[in-house]
Amino acid sequence: MVFHWFPVIGSTITYGINPIQFFFECREKYGDVFSFVLAGRTVTVTLGAKGNNFVLGGKTSHISAEDVYTNLTTPVFGKGVVYDCPNSTLMEQKKFVKFGLTVENFRYYTHVIADEVEKFLQTHECFKTYRDNANSSDAWGSFPAFQTMSELIIYTASRSLQGEEIRAAVDGSFADIYHDLDGGFKPINLLLPGLPLPMNIKRDKAQKKMSDFYVGIIEKRRAQGEQKEIDMLASLMGQRYRNGRTLSDREIAHIMIALLMAGQHTSSATSSWALVHLAARPDVWQTLYEEQVQNFSNGDGTFREIEYEDLCNLPILDSVIRETLRMHPPIHSILRQVKDDLVVPPTLATSRGGKPKSEDNTYIIPKGHLILASPAVSQLDPDIWKNANIWEPSRWSDPEGVAAQALDQYENGSEKVDYGFGAVSKGTSSPYSPFGAGRHRCIGEQFAYVQLGTVIANLVRKLEIKINCVPPHNYRTMxxxxxxxxxISYRRRV
Ligand code: HEM
Structure with missing residues (x-):
């Protein structure tokens, strides 16, 4: 147990300020397995590859994601989906979403995302300098990275995955509803649910409005007859559970809200981290630009459009995204609740000098406690990665290097498992797992790559960027x- 002065508060404050530093410091003192008190609950952290495997590869008979996340997610997503249903239903819902992420969809998405980036540069107030200096690269403008990327990500996600109706609404009332709903998606609701805080009252009203909004779109589409849309809504409207039941309009609406929330913050954070690093490394920005020239130049200063298939053959762009996710995985702590007393096996319990008091070198985690994996710790572990705290995309180009091996283990890992949403690499023991692993592994990974790749590629074609220094992490947000x-300062590339 991590030493603390006050019961209930425990290590809440130290963890909250910088969880990664807290984990590394605890690892030095206690080994890979230790427990700490977080807002009155005991959380057992299991670090390293074995620790990740213990949490992410755990069986549903032993541990549960829904028990720990439902208080946070159900009031935001709505009833009947994700963590407000049995795990087997979630697995089916993930399968339905995967059906909506086909190559055909990705081809279409690549084009509309590029179109949104262009529109953004042509309309957003931060890019006035870009517009006013069509033939000159002398004038510098600037934009706040995260805020600006959040706006661009919601435009691109709504136009592609979410559908044209949502895209149109983002410019109007939808923005306010989204704002109130998002305001209730806060870590405090994970541990202290049901507080009558103003943000929760607004959240509940917004959830109802947003759910009604999606249901309205579904009803309108049904009334129109044959569907022409290529988006997630269209795909979900045609799916059935294994028992033959179709999804209700509410369930579809709530899955759509879940996807909106799951993708919005993760992709906004990743794209803004990528841009602040790129702004600090003009050499990488230049190499990225040259990759675009090499593959897409029309020879007259213009570029041809990027196709989905092109995105799979742009190694520099790929390594920029991978390295950003290595250093800044948006989710630093992955939690599960223990359903029945759980034994931490000796190999994990004693790793890195851990000293269990039991004779057989095991720890028992009692029923009701939380367990936590932090892939971020393995991704920043100086024992695994050379210059672990330096953002260096070129580490992904060495086919024999640690990065390539970790990726291979993550993507093609020793075994493929089908948890109900298609075969995926188990990947739970890889030191690189920004999209999680096991049965709760992200299904938005490919979409995120399409979105991030298309956005960054279209920006590098048009802008030069710079920043004084890469900002530190803000861990106060989800x-x-x-x-x-x-x-970030920018000027037009001419
Ligand atoms: C850079 C972008 C993203 C990152 C880094 C990311 C990361 C993650 C992680 C770490 C998990 C595992 C959570 C856990 O085990 O508790 C996860 C699950 C998930 N993500 Fe993502 N995600 C991203 C984008 C997206 C997008 C765009 C979507 C939707 C299109 C999405 C939908 C989901 C869903 C449905 C799950 C499954 C939850 C479960 O099974 O419990 N994610 N994601």
Whole structure:
């Protein structure tokens, strides 16, 4: 147990200020397994590859994600989906979402995302300098990284995955509803649920409005007859559970809200981290630009459009995204609740000098406690990665290097498992797992790559960027974002 002065408060404050530093410091003192008190609950952290495997590869008979997350997510997503249903239903819902992420969809998405980036540069107030200096690269403008990328990500996600109706609404009333709903998506609701806070009251009203909004769109589409749309809504409207039941309009609405929330913060954070690092490394920005010239130049200063298939053959762009996710995985702590007393096996319990008091070198985690994996710790572990705290995309180009091996283990790992949403690499023991692993592994990974890749590629074609220094992490939010000020200066590339 991590030493603390006050019961209930325990290590809440130290963890909250910088969880990664807290984990590394505890690892030095206690080994890979230790427990700490977080707002009155006991959390057992299991670090390293074996620790990640213990949590992410755990069986549903032993541990549960829904028991720990439902208080946070159900009031935001709505009833009947994700963590407000049995795990087997979630697995089916993940399968339905995967059906909506086909190559055909990705081809279409790549085009509309590029179109949104262009529109953004042509309309957003921060890019006035870009517009006013069509033939000159002398004038510099600036934009706050996270705030600006959040806006661009909601435009691109709504136009592609969410559908045209949502995209149109983002410019109007939807923005306010989203704002109130998002305001209730806060870590405090994970541990202290049901507080009558103003943000929760607003959240509940917004959830109802947003759910009604999606149901309205579904009803309108049904009334129109044959569907022409290529988006997630269209795909979900045609799915059935294994028992033959179709999804209700409410369930579809709530899955759509879940996808909106799951993708919005993660992709906004990742794109803003990528840009602040790129702004601090003009050499990488230049290499990225040259990759675009090499692959897409029309020879007259213009570029041809990026196709989905192109995105799979742009190694520099790929390594920029991978390295950003290595250093800044948006989710630093992955939690599960223990359903029945759980034994931590000796190999994990004693790793890195852990000293269980039991004779057989095991720890028992009691029923009701939380367990926590932090892939971020393995991704920043100096014992695994050379210059672990330096953002260096080139580490992904060495086919024999640690990064390539970790990726191979993550993508093609020793075994493929089908948890109900298609075969995935188990990947639970890889030191690189920004999208989680096991049965709760992210299904938005490919979409995120399409979105992030298309956004960054279209920006590098048009802008030069710079920043004084990369901002530190802000851990106060659900998702780890750059601390403000995070302004990036830009000028038009001519
Ligand atoms: C850079 C972007 C993203 C990152 C880093 C990311 C990361 C993650 C992680 C770490 C998990 C595992 C959570 C856990 O085990 O408790 C997860 C699950 C999930 N993500 Fe993502 N995600 C991203 C984008 C997206 C997008 C765009 C979508 C939707 C299109 C999405 C939908 C989901 C869903 C449905 C789950 C499954 C939850 C479960 O099974 O419990 N994610 N994501």
């Amino acid at each position: 998702i780890v974002v750059p601390e403000t000020p995070d302004d």
